[in-house]
Amino acid sequence: MSNSIQSVRGMNDGLPDMVETWQAFESIVRDWLRRYGYREVRTPILEHTGLFKRAIGEVTDIVEKEMYTFVDELNGETLTLRPEGTASAVRAAIQHNLLYDGGKRLWYTGPMFRHERPQKGRYRQFHQVGVEALGFGGPDVDAELIVMCADLWRALGIAPTLQLNTLGDAEARQRHRAKLIAHYEQHLDLLDEDGRRRLHSNPLRILDSKNPAMASVNEAAPQLMDELGDEARAHFEGVQALLTAQGVAFEINPRLVRGLDYYNRTVFEWVTDRLGAQGTVAGGGRYDGLFEALGGKPTPACGFGMGVERMILLLREAGSASVGA
Numbered sequence: 001m002s003n004s005i006q007s008v009r010g011m012n013d014g015l016p017d018m019v020e021t022w023q024a025f026e027s028i029v030r031d032w033l034r035r036y037g038y039r040e041v042r043t044p045i046l047e048h049t050g051l052f053k054r055a056i057g058e059v060t061d062i063v064e065k066e067m068y069t070f071v072d073e074l075n076g077e078t079l080t081l082r083p084e085g086t087a088s089a090v091r092a093a094i095q096h097n098l099l100y101d102g103g104k105r106l107w108y109t110g111p112m113f114r115h116e117r118p119q120k121g122r123y124r125q126f127h128q129v130g131v132e133a134l135g136f137g138g139p140d141v142d143a144e145l146i147v148m149c150a151d152l153w154r155a156l157g158i159a160p161t162l163q164l165n166t167l168g169d170a171e172a173r174q175r176h177r178a179k180l181i182a183h184y185e186q187h188l189d190l191l192d193e194d195g196r197r198r199l200h201s202n203p204l205r206i207l208d209s210k211n212p213a214m215a216s217v218n219e220a221a222p223q224l225m226d227e228l229g230d231e232a233r234a235h236f237e238g239v240q241a242l243l244t245a246q247g248v249a250f251e252i253n254p255r256l257v258r259g260l261d262y263y264n265r266t267v268f269e270w271v272t273d274r275l276g277a278q279g280t281v282a283g284g285g286r287y288d289g290l291f292e293a294l295g296g297k298p299t300p301a302c303g304f305g306m307g308v309e310r311m312i313l314l315l316r317e318a319g320s321a322s323v324g325a
Contacts (some may be wrong), residue, residue, distance in 0.1 A: 005085035006273060007213065008124070008125075009118060009124065009171055009250055010115075010116070010118035010123050010124030010125065010139065011123065011124055011125040012123055012125070012220075014253065021312055021315065021316060022232065022308070022312055025048070025156075025308070025311060025312060025315065026109070027238065028152075028155060029109075029129055029152070031153065032148070032151070032152050033107045034235060036101060036105070036144075037105050038105040038106060038107045038108075038131060038309025039104070039105065039106060039107070040107055040108060041089060041106045041107070041108050041253070042090055042108060042110070043080055043082075043085070043089060043091075043092050043108065044082075044088070045081060045110070045111065045113075046079050046080070046081060046082070047079070047080060047082055047087070047088055047091070048077065048078070048079065048080075049067070049069050049078040049079060049080040049081075050078075051087050051091055051275060051294070052080055052082070052083060052084075052086070052087055052144070053292055054294060055086070055090070055262055055293065055294060056083070056084070056259075056260045056261060056262065057260065057261025057262070057288060059198060059202035059205065060112060060202070060205060060259060060260060060261060061202045061205075061259060062083050062084070062259065062260070066083060066114040066115045066116055067080050067081070067083050067114070067115070067244040068080060068083075068113045068114075069081075069093075072245070072320035074250060080234045081112075081113035082112055082113065082160070083112055083113060083114045083150050083307065084109055084112055084128070084130075084260070085110070085112065085128055085305060086130060086132060086260075086262070086287065086290070086303055086305070087147055087166065087262075087290070087305075089106060089108060089130065089132050089134075089296070090132075090290050090291055090294055091136070091294055092300070093106075093134055093291075093296070094291060094294055094295060094296035096184065098134070099134060099299065100136045102135060103133065103136045104130075104133075104135060105131075105132075105133050105134075105268070106132045106134065107130060107131045107132070108129075108130050108152035109127065109128065109129045109130070109308070110127065110128070111125050111126070111127050112125075112126055112128050113125055113126075114126070119265060120275070120313070121270065122317065123309060126307060126308070126309055127307075127308035127309060128305045128306060128307060128308060129175070129305070129306040129308060130301075130303065130304070130305045130306075131145060131148070131163060131284075131303055131304055131305075131306075132301065132303035133145060133301065133302050133303060134299065134301045135295060135299055135300065135301065136301070136302065137300030138235075138238070139235050139236075139238030139239040139242060139266070139311055140238075140242060141302050142239045142265075142266040142285075142286060142302050143238075143239050143242035143243055143246070145284065145302060145303065145304055146162065146239075146243060146248060146250075147242075147243070147248060148166075149162075149247050149270055149282055149304070149306075150162075150246075150248045153270075156315060157188035157318065158270040158272075158278075158313075158318050159272075160270040160271055160281050160282070161244075161249070161251065161270070161271055161272070162248065162250040162269075162270055163250070163251050163252075163253040163256050163266060163268065163269045163270075163271060164239070164240070164243075164249065164250045164252055164253065164256070164266070164267075164268050165178055165225075165252065165253050165254055165255075165256040165257070165266075165267050165268070166224070166225065166228065166232060166233075166235070166236040166265050166266055166267070167224060167257065167263055167264050167267055167285070168202070168225075168228045168229065168232040168264070168265065169229060169230060169231070169232045169264060170230055170264070170289075171263070171287065172224060172227040172228050172229055172232060173204070173224065173226060173227075173264075174225045176204075176222060176223075176224040176226075176227045177203055177204065179222040179227075180203040180204065180206070180207075180221060180222060181199060181200060181203050181219070183217075183221050183222055184197070184199055184203060184206060184217070184221070187198075187217045188214070190213070190214065190217040190302060191206070191214070191217070192213065192214060194209065194211075195207075195209060195211075195214060202261070204257055205257075205259075206218070206221075207221060207257050208257050208258070208259055218255060219255075223254045225254050232265055235266070236265065236266065239266055250268075253269075256268075256269060258283065258284075258285060262284075262287040262288055262289065262290040262293065263285045263286065264287065264288050264289060265285070265286040265288070266285050266286045266302070267283075267284070267285035267286075268284065268285055268304070270282040270283065271280070274312060274314060274317055275313055275314060275317070276316070279308075280310075281306065281307060281310050281311055282304055282305065282306040282307070283304060284302070284303050284304025284305060285302065285303075285304070286299045286301070286302040287301050287302070287303070288301060
C-alpha cells in the first residue's frame with residue numbers, strides 16, 4: 001500500500017504543458033492591461049478576517065462556508081486566506097492613500113482560496129486576474145471595463161456572452177428587500193434550508209441560489225429593476241447606450257445579483273456554455289460603498305475578476321492559436 005503524500009484536495013499542480021499555456025495567457029493579459037492604462041498592485045495572500053466579513057458580507061456563502069480562516073497561534077490574530085481580491089485592493093488603496101491625487105486604474109493576479117466542492121473549473125486554490133477602476137463614478141467606466149473584456153476575447157479567439165443587470169442604490173434595494181421577503185414568505189414550502197435561513201437576513205442571496213428546485217419561486221420574485229430611482233436608472237441606461245455604441249451585445253438578466261454584498265448599480269458576467277456548470281469566466285460590477293465600509297472616504301469604484309483556470313480550460317477547449325492551446 002502506497003504511503004506517498006498527495007496534494008490537498010482542490011489544490012492542483014500546474015504541469016509544464018498547462019504552465020506554458022498559462023504563461024502565454026498572462027503575457028497577453030499584461031499587454032492588454034498596459035494598453036488600457038492599468039497598473040499592477042500586489043497584496044498579501046493573508047488578511048485580517050474582518051476585512052472580508054465587512055467587505056463581502058457575513059450572510060454570504062463565501063464568509064459563512066468557504067473561507068480558510070485560522071488563529072495565528074503566535075499572536076492570537078484571526079487571519080484568512082483571501083477568497084477574492086477586491087477587498088484587498090481597496091484596503092491597500094485606503095491604507096496607502098493611493099487616491100490622493102485622483103482615480104487609479106489597478107490590476108492584480110494571484111491565488112485565491114475558497115473551500116468549495118472541487119469540480120472542473122472550480123478549485124479550492126484558484127487564480128484570478130482582477131481589474132479595479134477606483135475613484136471613477138460615471139457609467140463610462142462601467143462600460144470601459146466591459147469593452148476591455150470584449151477586446152480581450154477577440155484577441156484570444158473566444159466568444160463568451162455578456163449578461164448585465166443593475167442592483168440600483170441602497171433605497172431601491174431596501175424597497176426590493178421588503179417585497180422579496182413578502183414574496184418568499186408566501187412560498188416557504190419551496191425554499192431550501194439556505195433560503196429559509198437567509199429570508200430575513202439577506203433575501204437577495206436567495207435569488208443567487210443554484211438549487212434547481214428554487215428556480216420557479218425565484219423566477220416569480222419581484223424584480224429590483226422596478227424599484228430603481230431616476231439616478232440609478234439613468235446610470236444603467238448610460239451603460240447600455242455606451243455598450244451599444246461600441247457594438248458589444250448583451251442580455252439583461254434581472255436575476256443576476258453576484259455573490260458579494262458590496263455590489264451596487266451595474267453588475268455583469270461573461271458566460272460560456274463550453275465549460276459545463278462553471279460557465280462564468282469573468283464577472284464584476286460597481287461597488288461605490290466599499291471604501292466607506294472599510295473605513296475610507298466615500299469613493300466610487302468598479303471592477304471585475306477573471307478566473308484563470310477557467311480561461312485556460314476555455315482556451316484549450318477552443319484550440320486558441322493565440323496562446324498555443
